[in-house]
Each structure stands twice: as C-alpha cells, then as structure tokens.
Amino acid sequence: MAQTSNQQRAAHAVAARMARLEWNNTQLVAATGADPGTIGDFLNGKRWPKIGTQGKIERALEWPPGTLRSIASGGAAPDLSIPVGGRREDGDQYDDALRFRRPAGLTDQQWERVTAEAREFIEWQIEKAVRRT
Structure with a gap:
C-alpha cells in the first residue's frame, strides 16, 4: 500500500x-x-x-x-x-548529543581546552562503569 x-x-x-x-x-x-x-x-x-x-x-x-x-x-x-552520534575512525561508537553551554568571556582556546577536558572525564567515567559490569 x-x-x-x-x-x-x-x-x-x-x-x-x-x-x-x-x-x-x-x-x-x-x-x-x-x-x-x-x-x-x-x-x-x-x-x-x-x-x-x-x-x-x-x-x-x-x-x-x-x-x-x-x-x-x-x-x-x-x-x-x-549533530548526532556516529563512529570514530577506530570503530568505537560515540554520541555527539552531549552539549556544553559556553560561558561568556572564554576565548576559543579556553573553550576548546575546557570541553576537551570535560569529554575526557566523561569518557573515563563511562569506561570505569563498563569495567565494573
């Protein structure tokens, strides 16, 4: 039909x-x-x-x-x-849905550093949780 x-x-x-x-x-x-x-x-x-x-x-x-x-x-x-998730070059799945609110007054360089550190921390937390299961 x-x-x-x-x-x-x-x-x-x-x-x-x-x-x-x-x-x-x-x-x-x-x-x-x-x-x-x-x-x-x-x-x-x-x-x-x-x-x-x-x-x-x-x-x-x-x-x-x-x-x-x-x-x-x-x-x-x-x-x-x-933006939404996909696959990294190494085949691991990631999710782009995580968004950060950029505070006023940060330079582009500061913003990139802060978001990179936050993503690394979140990835570490996820990996730690996976190891516990």
Missing part, C-alpha cells in the same frame, strides 16, 4: 539523515538488520514499515523511539542541524 504524504515526509527525513551520515541503503540495512526490500520500499514510498522495523530504523539513526510514527502523524521531523 502506498504511503500517505506524511509517511513520505518520514521517508524523506530518513533519507536526509542518511545523507548526513553519508550512508546508502546498504548501510542502513546493515545497521538495522532489516530486509533490504523493506528498506528500499520504505524509502521509495511504496510501503510503510512495521513497528519493529520502525524501531530498528530509529535506533540506527539515533532517533528517539516513535519518531517515525510522530512524523507520519503530522509531527515535525528531527532537526538535522543538531
């Missing part, structure tokens, strides 16, 4: 997110474990994926659960100007 206009908006949002990640359909299929035909048909507007596949797509794109359903119901698509 063909998609509604809002479902097509959701498919376009997925395609835009994929472009931002520099992914093609094959990479989305690999990230979701979904059937390639299902992904292709969804992106081409031929059919709407089942709820389980929607969840896989949302997780792969690092969107909150229910994002696709929300767009399909007329809601706003995620803001693509907000």
Whole structure:
C-alpha cells in the first residue's frame, strides 16, 4: 500500500539523515538488520514499515523511539542541524548529543581546552562503569 504524504515526509527525513551520515541503503540495512526490500520500499514510498522495523530504523539513526510514527502523524521531523552520534575512525561508537553551554568571556582556546577536558572525564567515567559490569 502506498504511503500517505506524511509517511513520505518520514521517508524523506530518513533519507536526509542518511545523507548526513553519508550512508546508502546498504548501510542502513546493515545497521538495522532489516530486509533490504523493506528498506528500499520504505524509502521509495511504496510501503510503510512495521513497528519493529520502525524501531530498528530509529535506533540506527539515533532517533528517539516513535519518531517515525510522530512524523507520519503530522509531527515535525528531527532537526538535522543538531549533530548526532556516529563512529570514530577506530570503530568505537560515540554520541555527539552531549552539549556544553559556553560561558561568556572564554576565548576559543579556553573553550576548546575546557570541553576537551570535560569529554575526557566523561569518557573515563563511562569506561570505569563498563569495567565494573
């Protein structure tokens, strides 16, 4: 069954997110474990994926659960100007969603140093927590 206009908006949002990640359909299929035909048909507007596949797509794109359903119901698509997670060159996953508020009066050099130290501390805390499990 063909998609509604809002479902097509959701498919376009997925395609835009994929472009931002520099992914093609094959990479989305690999990230979701979904059937390639299902992904292709969804992106081409031929059919709407089942709820389980929607969840896989949302997780792969690092969107909150229910994002696709929300767009399909007329809601706003995620803001693509907000950086999101991905993979570092060494293959480890990271999450760009962490944001810092820059206090007034810091030079660029000071700001870079402070945020780098904060990220290092957070990474250390995460690694410490992983070792405990």
